């Protein structure tokens with residue numbers, strides 16, 4: 001098999017040549033360094049999805065040819081996504097949702113918790129792998145160390161202290177804030193030894209590392225896994241929950257309706273088997289095909305090759321940041337360890353609000369990044385060492401509708417298609433920005449906290465407007 005080069009893959013990324021207007025009126029291809037939020041669509045994913053649309057029909061309900069094609073595509077997609085994460089369809093089920101958040105909420109709702117059960121959740125989690133558990137069980141925490149890494153000794157102590165009450169340990173595969181990769185199989189081993197199961201939020205991991213859940217019931221296997229297409233080059237509204245069938249045996253469904261039943265009378269209901277009874281209503285067949293194609297593409301490109309490329313970009317970026325006065329990198333800032341982490345780099349420019357940094361990068365460089373607290377408030381507050389008094393002040397401001405002083409970092413996150421030239425363009429602009437040599441005059445909107453450059457005709461409506 002001849003593998004496409006990453007340059008070829010890049011050339012075909014949908015929208016890679018889209019130009020944006022900078023503050024000085026010039027145009028420049030947009031540089032997307034916000035891949036941890038969402039990724040663009042791969043060319044092949046779009047083409048294959050368009051091809052599928054020719055044969056699109058009702059899934060599992062119709063009797064025509066297109067219906068058969070679509071139904072077959074769904075079962076093929078399930079099988080190929082199971083294989084993508086090393087799951088075994090005899091013991092695991094693959095449930096489609098609309099995103100990672102819905103997948104984790106579904107597990108939180110469906111997991112057979114009993115009174116007093118504990119979910120041991122890391123402090124590093126995105127809200128989507130935190131809030132659902134608070135609603136479902138008692139939540140205890142796995143702490144982090146001084147560098148923001150997960151504290152495995154604390155996990156050990158917590159498992160010991162909480163005895164057999166821990167039913168589930170919830171960790172992210174990779175942090176959307178610091179890019180740290182957690183040793184999920186070691187964690188699974190520790191959880192299993194204490195009689196608990198493990199759920200991994202793989203939203204950040206799926207497009208960057210090979211995942212092997214392992215045999216059902218294995219000492220080091222992952223029991224439940226959630227991820228989504230929009231962070232792996234298939235932004236068509238599909239997430240996946242892969243997990244042991246045993247969690248979905250009760251009839252206390254989170255949603256019921258069409259597609260979940262074999263027979264309904266006025267008095268009773270005969271439920272379908274798994275996974276149909278967990279997927280109420282019509283499936284997002286187009287999104288599912290896109291996601292399965294994306295998984296196929298990532299495997300063909302090679303996740304090792306992707307990891308290596310993104311690590312090279314991360315190392316280059318970190319080296320460049322070290323050269324700039326006034327930049328503070330958070331988490332691990334060692335370029336030599338770039339292969340051990342995801343290409344997610346949070347930093348601050350001393351004395352400059354994070355929202356202003358983002359606004360300058362956008363207006364003067366055509367560069368998209370993310371800023372703020374990254375939907376990981378407990379982790380960020382801990383990493384920023386933001387004490388209770390400051391949190392109380394912040395709460396007051398937010399209650400008054402003011403987000404201007406919301407703390408946070410600027411985050412750059414790399415994807416397989418980003419290039420060294422793009423990293424260098426970012427570094428060049430950061431050099432100017434950190435020494436106060438930026439061109440625009442920026443004002444802040446107090447309610448949203450966002451900064452806007454005076455006189456910047458961005459042409460947002462010209463880029464895309466519905467119904468034109």
Ligand SMILES: Cc1ncc(COP(=O)(O)O)c(C=O)c1O
Pocket residue numbers: 036037099100101102126128129172174175176201203204227228239
């Ligand atoms: C680690 C992590 N988990 C969960 C989510 C939520 O993912 P989704 O938008 O697919 O629900 C995100 C999104 O940024 C994330 O980074």
